[in-house]
Amino acid sequence: MTTRTDTSPSPMIESRDDLIAAFAKGEKPKDRWRIGTEHEKFVYRKADHRAPSYDEPGGIRDLLKGLERFGWTPVFEGGNVIAMTGADGSISLEPAGQFELSGAPVDNLHETCAEAGRHLAQVQEVGDELGIGFLGLGLWPDKTRAELPIMPKGRYAIMLRHMPRVGSMGLDMMLRTCTIQTNLDYATEADMVQKFRTSLALQPLATALFANSPFLEGKPNGFLSYRSHIWTDTDPHRTGMLPFVFEDGFGYERYADYMLDVPMYFVFRDGKYIDAAGLSFRDFLDGKLSVLPGEKPTKADWEDHMSTAFPEVRLKSFLEMRGADGGPWSKICALPALWVGLLYDSHALDAAWDLVKNWTIDEHQALRDAVPAQGLKAAVPGYGSLRDLAREVLDIADAGLKSRARTNAIGETEQGFLQPLREIVSTGKTPADMLLDRYAKEWHGDLSKIYGAMSF
Template identity: 75%
Template sequence: MSTRKASEGEERPIEGRDALVAPMQAGEKAPDAWKIGTEHEKLVFNKQDKHAPSYDEPGGIRDILMAMRQFGWEPVEENGKVIAMSGDDGTISLEPAGQFELSGAPLDNLHQTCAETGRHLKQCKIVGEECGVGFLGLGMWPDKTREELPVMPKGRYDIMMRHMPRVGDLGLDMMLRTCTIQVNLDYASESCMAQKFRTSLALQPLATALFANSPFTEGKPNGFLSFRSHIWSDTDPHRTGMLPFVFEDGFGYERYVDYMLDVPMYFVFRDGKYIDAAGQSFRDFLKGELPALPGELPTASDWTDHLSTAFPEVRLKSFLEMRGADGGPWNRICALPALWVGILYGEGGALDAAWDLVKDWSMEEREALRNAVPKQALDAPIPGGRKLRDLAGEVLDIAHAGLAARARHDASGNDETGFLEPLREIVDSGKVPAQLLLEKFHGEWGGDIGRVYEEAF
């Protein structure tokens, strides 16, 4: 989740609708300036008894964050508490239950992305040894109840945790139990954004299937391959889902602004504190009629904050966020940006080719696939009497061709196509990561979920 920088000051009130469109317009970049931003979360556990560390305990989340200073990271504070670390490789953020997230820096190519990921995980291992903790790459806690998980001292989380049970049954699970990998990518224009948004939204269920990695709840199989993805279906219908309007003619910045104005607010940030505005309307805020701050008008920072509080499968801010994947180990962290960069940045017509595969689907078919994937993954049916696995091979071929045409090479002369190999292995085998974990659980683990910690980084 987003970390607000403490140095951000108050701004002039928003004047007119142009200010609401401005962040999206400001994201437009020439193709040679497009960047890759990768975010990945890890579960943190105490090596002795496998509990999830609290913020304040010795060797807990605060100590882990502060131990990162030895690598040049600097603390970011909120109300005297360290809530993030800032450095050359981006930001390490404080997630609701202590999930450890790197929000990576914007980079030029996948070789840099994987080098950044490798540095971060090496640092995590060193700090883990010092603090007595390990890091687990899964989409969801495999054995912890909500009550066993700590809550981090961050103002927006208090507000969200109070509000979540009012709007869905699984919102607290989303906050406390889940981990994801995300990729943030650029666009050149409004029409470029729209085409990338449509294509990536239609294909997001494929990413969910390929990265499905959350088959356990409280020590037992939960009947899903990506329970993390299922959780989003019962979190908050006002701010999640497949966004049918994205596929309508004329979709662009203005239509997304309208959507965001209808997303209920969570909070307003003033004088270093989060003010509870959960369920209130940004439209009222624009008229100076927000109950939480009567008479005040929103600033650009308020709008930026609000843009971070919607959670659709693809999200637009000043870039596009791919949000469909479960957390996983190092090679899959690198594979997710490879998939999306190959499609959305790939040269030689990759984006058009990918859209051609899915452009004729109806909205009902898109929704049906999104709903089937958490349980069936690559076995989910798609239009035309085929399975998602069949489409996966075609999409990977397009991504591979797109990466090859980009021709971004490392010092050894390798292009970026090798980062797709973990996904190719999944498609060739027909088994997603969750299915391999279930095989171990029912086989060599003998039903002992504690063995899952052997999968730690």
Template identity: 70%
Template sequence: MSTREDSEAAAPPIESRADLLAVFEKGCKPKTAWRIGTEHEKFVYRCDDHAAPPYEGERGIGALLEGLTRFGWTAIPERGKTIALKGDDGNVSLEPAGQFELSGAPLETLHQTCSEAQRHLAQVREVGDELGLGFLGVGMWPDKTREELPIMPKARYGIMRNYMPKVGSLGLDMMLRTATIQTNLDYASEADMVKKFRVSLALQPLATALFASSPFTEGKPNGYLSYRSHIWTDTDPDRTGMLPFVFEDGFGFERWADYMLDVPMYFAVRGGEYLDLAGQSFRRFLGGELEALPGERPTVEDWTDHLSTSFPEVRLKSFLEMRGADGGPWSRICALPALWVGLLYDDTALAAAWDLVKDWSLDDMASLRAEVPKLALKAGVPGGTLHGLAKEVLRIAEAGLSARARLNTAGDNEAGFLAPLFEIVESGKTPAERMLDAYHGRWNGDVTKVYEEESF
């Protein structure tokens, strides 16, 4: 989730529709300037009892943030409490129940991405060892009820917690009990954005399947392989879903702006305080018609804040966000950006990936999205299963990464980071299925064994 930093400089007001579109247009970059941003969340737990620590206290999330400042991170406060950190490796931020996230810096290569992840995990382990805290890499808390989880002191989360139950039955689970890996990528032009958006949205269920790691709820199998993915189907229909309009003729920056104008607001920030505007219309805000801010029109900063409050599985800001994967261990943190960079950052690979999905109907894509949380790689696609398609997609991504020819000091290109995904496809078993096998086998029905095997 985005972390907002207040600035003393007044944000410029939105004066025309061009100001809305400018956010997307400034994302257009030459290929030489394309970068890779990787975000990954993990669950923090106390090693002695597996409880989720609160923000406060000697072993709390606040202490963990404070401990990380020894590595050069700078605190970002809200109402006198540190709620995030900023540094050379991006930002460290908190999800609503203390899920710990690195939003990495924009980097040129996957080698740099993995080095960044290694540095971050080494830092949190060092501080975590001192505080008796561990870090779990799965897509959903395997054993916690909502009531057992703390709430972090971020005002926007209070607004969301109040609003979520009004629009869906699983929104609080999304906030409190899930974790993800995410990749953010650039585009050259509006047309390039459209190609990448369509390919990545059509194939996002493949990422969900390959990274599926949320088969437990409150200590028992929940009947899903990615329950995190299922949660999004009943979170908030106004800001989630497969977005059929992305595949319509004429899709581009204008259409995305119209979509976002119709996504209900959560908040606006004035004087450092979050105003609860949940459910209100940004279109009315543009006209100065909000009762809470009479006569006031939004700033560009209000618009960029609002762009972070829709939750489809691919999202446009001044870059594209790939949002379909469950959380996972270090190797899969590197594998997710490898998949999408391989597919989207090489023209030949992008064209080949589009050839795989261009004839899918909207019903085909909707059916795949509906099946994948339970079936993962066994979900059906036109002409076969996702498992069969996965082999083709990974070969395309591998070729795309080889063509990029970004080498490390040992002379290796980036294709090796796909190895964990090739292993999943070769075995036919997702991470969730391997955990279920362990649960019914060597774990003897004890889901707490996940802490021994899936921690960083």
């Protein structure tokens, strides 16, 4: 989740145009489009697989501070180090100590993978000194909520209180999940709309290809992506497939209206988070927010609020692809390869949109509902299964990456980063399917083996 690293004064919102401008300012010519990749991993003690707390010796705080040797600068909240910033982006903490790199915007996938490699090497060096390991999965496979620590971040305290009021699995989302995300640019409002619609329609495909959360509290949970299932009962006001995105007239203004309808979580003032859970940003605009009577929001407040919606694709000043489970290094590189191949070449984008443009809202939702349990076996309009669609989508993404012609020092294109996904489609087995096979056969039901198999 987003960590505020800039606490400088922010101008007041003067009109509705300021809300819309938050999206319009993301417009960039194609030669300035960049790739942002975020990836989370679980942190555990190698000795006993326990999740370390923030302030215990050799815990999460010491892990953060240990990264200063690599040039990272600490970010503080309430006297606690809660994030790091540096040339490779920012490192932040999810609510139970999941460790996240929000990578810097880069030009190509070779740079993305190199960035991920630097980060993993750094955290492994510090982790080895502290007896800490890092697990690449979408869900804690063996931990109850009660076994997990809570990080000292004000926004998380507010969310932890609020989540049980609006859904049965919000605490699971916060404490027990990890994801990989890709953030991409757009040239115009029309370009944003086509990219939003195409990526939202195909988000269930990403969920299936990256499904990697089949265990809960030490046993199979009946899903391939339990992380994706969790989002179905987290908070209906701020999650889901956003049917209005596919309606005529969708654009910046319609998304702003959606965000105004999303209940608030908090307001950040004087270094502290004020609980505004369930209150209305519309009231805030009118100076009628009960926790700050008479005060009106700043542009930073609007940016904070935009970070509290969690749909399958999210719009800020860029588009966030949010459907994938956490996973190993190859998957960190494969997710942006999929979306860059589909969305950053105009011919590929048109071809991908052609695959899904005639789906109804009900068909979009039915696919989203089926994928967490069925994965690539889920039925798709006009295809036998999602696996059949996946072959065509990967071919389109491959062509898009070939057209980009971004090569590394030895002349390799970005197309190779799709290979892990091609292997999944070839076998028809998601990462979760393969883990379930190993659990039943190779591990003989001993889930502790997953730490050796899925650690970075």
